[in-house]
Amino acid sequence: MIKAGIIGATGYTGAELVRMLSVHPDVELTVITSRQYEGTPISDVYPALSERCELVCEAFDTKTFCDRVDIAFTALPHKIPMDIVPGLLEGGVRVVDLSADFRFRNVGQYEDWYQPHTAPEISEQAVYGLCELNRDEIRTARVVGNPGCYPTTILLALVPLLKAGIIKADGIISDSKSGVSGAGRGLSLGSHFCEANESFKAYKVDGHRHRPEIEEVLSAAHGADVEITFIPHLIPATRGMLSTIYCTLADGKTEEDARKALAETYDSSHFVRLREKGAVPDILHVQHTNFCDIGLASDPRSGRLVVMSAIDNLLKGASGQAVQNMNIMAGLDEKAGLY
Amino acid sequence: MIKAGIIGATGYTGAELVRMLSVHPDVELTVITSRQYEGTPISDVYPALSERCELVCEAFDTKTFCDRVDIAFTALPHKIPMDIVPGLLEGGVRVVDLSADFRFRNVGQYEDWYQPHTAPEISEQAVYGLCELNRDEIRTARVVGNPGCYPTTILLALVPLLKAGIIKADGIISDSKSGVSGAGRGLSLGSHFCEANESFKAYKVDGHRHRPEIEEVLSAAHGADVEITFIPHLIPATRGMLSTIYCTLADGKTEEDARKALAETYDSSHFVRLREKGAVPDILHVQHTNFCDIGLASDPRSGRLVVMSAIDNLLKGASGQAVQNMNIMAGLDEKAGLY
Amino acid sequence: MIKAGIIGATGYTGAELVRMLSVHPDVELTVITSRQYEGTPISDVYPALSERCELVCEAFDTKTFCDRVDIAFTALPHKIPMDIVPGLLEGGVRVVDLSADFRFRNVGQYEDWYQPHTAPEISEQAVYGLCELNRDEIRTARVVGNPGCYPTTILLALVPLLKAGIIKADGIISDSKSGVSGAGRGLSLGSHFCEANESFKAYKVDGHRHRPEIEEVLSAAHGADVEITFIPHLIPATRGMLSTIYCTLADGKTEEDARKALAETYDSSHFVRLREKGAVPDILHVQHTNFCDIGLASDPRSGRLVVMSAIDNLLKGASGQAVQNMNIMAGLDEKAGLY
Amino acid sequence: MIKAGIIGATGYTGAELVRMLSVHPDVELTVITSRQYEGTPISDVYPALSERCELVCEAFDTKTFCDRVDIAFTALPHKIPMDIVPGLLEGGVRVVDLSADFRFRNVGQYEDWYQPHTAPEISEQAVYGLCELNRDEIRTARVVGNPGCYPTTILLALVPLLKAGIIKADGIISDSKSGVSGAGRGLSLGSHFCEANESFKAYKVDGHRHRPEIEEVLSAAHGADVEITFIPHLIPATRGMLSTIYCTLADGKTEEDARKALAETYDSSHFVRLREKGAVPDILHVQHTNFCDIGLASDPRSGRLVVMSAIDNLLKGASGQAVQNMNIMAGLDEKAGLY
Structure with missing residues (x-):
């Protein structure tokens, strides 16, 4: 034990x-x-x-x-x-x-x-604890920096696409949405029930601290600086996070290529579920689980790829991924204890 | 003006x-x-x-x-x-x-x-500003004590029944439920979105301060002391309040008698709406309005009358009734400004 | 297996x-x-x-x-x-x-x-599958009738009190509240998001089919007919159920006696948690679990005991209790698979 | 009358x-x-x-x-x-x-x-009934086509910017979010409380019918074809709609220029409220009103302008704007009846 x-x-x-x-x-x-x-x-x-x-x-x-x-x-x-x-x-x-x-x-x-x-x-x-992408380093790490919730949604979706050259590295936008628990248990007017219930709005539009974290990992994957536009929003729900990510397909690449690149990356990764064509991730499907659901759409007129990525912000976006990291560090079944 | x-x-x-x-x-x-x-x-x-x-x-x-x-x-x-x-x-x-x-x-x-x-x-x-029941005194009052939200639901429902001798004065129970805005804008863990959302619970089960307010008015209506059991609960909604009140029909009295007594009392009162047999008040129907909806049911086996009374706690339960009181005091149309 | x-x-x-x-x-x-x-x-x-x-x-x-x-x-x-x-x-x-x-x-x-x-x-x-109270019969049953959700909240709370003579058998009222999932996945206007969200109301006030189920078990526990008043309500939440039950203490009995009777009954029952004096059950605490939380309050003026009982209607109120029943029938650890 | x-x-x-x-x-x-x-x-x-x-x-x-x-x-x-x-x-x-x-x-x-x-x-x-932009034609129109809800948010925000040459016409993305009432009162699994509550997801990612409506008006404003990427989402709230719109500033133009162009356009329009720098629109602020709140942010690194636009989908996005259109057609005060 x-x-x-x-x-x-x-x-x-x-x-x-x-x-x-x-x-x-x-x-x-x-x-x-x-x-x-x-x-x-x-x-x-x-x-x-x-x-x-x-x-x-x-x-x-x-x-x-x-x-x-x-x-x-x-x-x-x-x-x-x-x-x-x-x-x-x-x-x-x-x-x-x-x-x-x-x-x-x-x-x-x-x-x-x-x-x-x-x-x-x-x-x-320290090792950046994005389990599915850094498993080997995590295994032997003494300190794992468990990823932020927004970065988890965006990086699991984009790193394989950037590495495989499916999308261009510039012009990426993530319109991200989080449940209120992401703000923690501390008291603030923004977390007051009557202010958050039946509400929806963006916040930190002048720069959220998860942006540099995302950019550092994307840049490493791309081998050159990547800058993104990142606007977080607050969902009137306790748990769950969805990023809708807009990027541009590289010349000659298609939504199907993107799907293949993601499928190959996550083939043996239990906790990343790639949705089939036409299906969209829903925070309802990942709440109280450690899954990350990824879906794709594309706009042939503009050559844009839309990548949607959903997690439970408290689990895959925080404590669930932390337990997954511990499982990897300790040589346990990666799924142990993550029902 | x-x-x-x-x-x-x-x-x-x-x-x-x-x-x-x-x-x-x-x-x-x-x-x-x-x-x-x-x-x-x-x-x-x-x-x-x-x-x-x-x-x-x-x-x-x-x-x-x-x-x-x-x-x-x-x-x-x-x-x-x-x-x-x-x-x-x-x-x-x-x-x-x-x-x-x-x-x-x-x-x-x-x-x-x-x-x-x-x-x-x-x-x-001072005059107790329960508009429909104290109109005459309110007209000339210098100070109106605007009723509490729970008292408004319970008193509008019960005073006419007690006065008409439809129900017995003892054994009354009000199981009451309020939206979270009733707790005000101040910060507290109980009003934190993640604690109130998808939650439902009783509170102040050892005695809420609205109980003596209710009992004073019921006692005055009855002409003798009335004691009630009153348990408030918190609804995961911003606005709205519903009291489900259990009382005992006086000998020979029926749900229909209760309906008649209420209908007579509120016949010319715009803001109290008596629901017909079988219909139930819903906080959804009174939100953002100054209405109080009252519905009735009865259990023939036990002789119990169940009275349900719904308001918007911030309007008929507070500011709406306050404006209605001002309208009465100033000799205006009672409905003025209360759309 | x-x-x-x-x-x-x-x-x-x-x-x-x-x-x-x-x-x-x-x-x-x-x-x-x-x-x-x-x-x-x-x-x-x-x-x-x-x-x-x-x-x-x-x-x-x-x-x-x-x-x-x-x-x-x-x-x-x-x-x-x-x-x-x-x-x-x-x-x-x-x-x-x-x-x-x-x-x-x-x-x-x-x-x-x-x-x-x-x-x-x-x-x-068939055996009535209220696990904590009928364990022995369940063990060997060929058919278990898994209890209704409302009955589970009310019976776990009241059967021990009736059996121990702590409360009187007459005059019991249960003001019960359920999350919307209790109505199932079938489409109906009442389950439409815009009708259920920010709503709260009673329903089936003329008689809900769970009442005879409750009364049959209470009557068996009491050894004589027990009739209750039962009014269900709809909470604007997906899961969770709370019954606020009003009964009368038997002569000389106290809230503390009630607490003791429940503690003795459920001492070795993992899934029933008795809240200490002053604490109230909250559906938030039992969601996504198989627990039933029970709390007590009393009104010394009227001699009333208020018993509050909360479950997740889909788990302890349905599928969780069904798995618990299977565990008992198969001789497994009662908690197996119920995280 | x-x-x-x-x-x-x-x-x-x-x-x-x-x-x-x-x-x-x-x-x-x-x-x-x-x-x-x-x-x-x-x-x-x-x-x-x-x-x-x-x-x-x-x-x-x-x-x-x-x-x-x-x-x-x-x-x-x-x-x-x-x-x-x-x-x-x-x-x-x-x-x-x-x-x-x-x-x-x-x-x-x-x-x-x-x-x-x-x-x-x-x-x-027929006249396209976007009140603030087509007032003169509406005044004498025999038939007004009342705008869709999503188009209202996007067009009120973008038309003045395109006309003034503040933003480029290509590469516009609108990540839009709507309350559930936008789907109407008809029954569907997607509008079932248990499916929409605590949920958040995109829908119609392969093309929503509001897109051509938006593009026709933008193209007319721009004097040449405009194509946008438009992804709608569902908010777990009854009412309210927010579009977060990503566009590119024209050479030499700034967020401040955008603010000025909007301010000039809506200076005498009661129902469009321009939020000051740093403030964000929230659907909570426009619910149950006919207002459209617009806020701006910009990302100096990428030259992107982010325009946020919020309405009540049932009011400014439908019936409120319809009444406003009627007021204009009938020569009444534009605000009449719209409290």
């Missing part, structure tokens, strides 16, 4: 980790921590977890944590993980970090959009 | 008042105040109101307020109105107060559930 | 069965049938099931079905199961029926509310 | 017309027709309309209809209006048609996407 611990267990992504790991067949969840809820049973914070997890939230202490844990999940606000992770590594613990702190190989990029990085050398060696 | 002002214009009930009064044919909205948003145009706080109301939120000052206003709406948290209203009256302004401060004739009851009252003599002379 | 088949796999309860049984550790799902979708892969009907279940819907044929199945789930409209089940039993197949056809020991009662029964002797010997 | 009639009053757009016209200060609603509900009071079909409109649905008969009506609203499925409208015109009645039958000047385009047109000469002379 792998011994796992969660640092920051009481946000939405932390709670999803608790839910999954507490019944994972190959994992024993040994520690959960929370500053805000120290001393409180997790089932008091999330009554849905009672009879499922009996753990009590602890304060985080590197030494006592590392003594009981093989793999740590850090489900914390950006900036905190880069202070904590070095100690975990010293303590012999491998890490799946759900924040942005270890997603960038180009630390300067991170610093432009977030803040100064206090553990840049770790970030440079 | 009546000159109206709103003290506390930026909560949900305040904003509804602005929305209605800014197009009311017989009213000029002259002042709106807000502590939090002093100096900010209301249309910045509520973009829905732009091109509808150009007013800027002011700090409240008794003198300058009274100079420009005939009737004031106080849409403030409990406790503040009792400090402000005496000054408004001295300034010659009539008041519709949307808080609980002036709903009780029995000030002791208020003090048991809220806090010490600093203007008890005003409260004792 | 138990071989299981589902007759009627394409309604909401059928699809939930497919979802669970396709990853159940001790079960092989061998056959699924559908008249409407014969020849269609279930993953075309429910794209959410792709990569999870590769089965194709078949027409139902008793012989070929029985050859491949140990336990059958009949997820069909009332009336069809009573024609099919005799053949299944002859074929040596045990049955969990999700319709009302085998819920009644008193077949006359069934016939009053549904239609003439064509297999009354089977119905009389 | 203008005498108005509605042909097809029982769909969602018909009901909205009834709601508005029954309290319109300058209009008497004299006739409503419905094939399905002939003889039924509209308030039985829509209980929300009781005490608001006492009319009973009639069968449509040209003669008796024309005798009582000055202006007709045809709120019917495509194809029916082209059979009915010629008779209305002969009867001296002016028409606002809410179907697509009279939206196209190029009848061949209509016939490519819908069906053969039986009144092409009327269609060629």
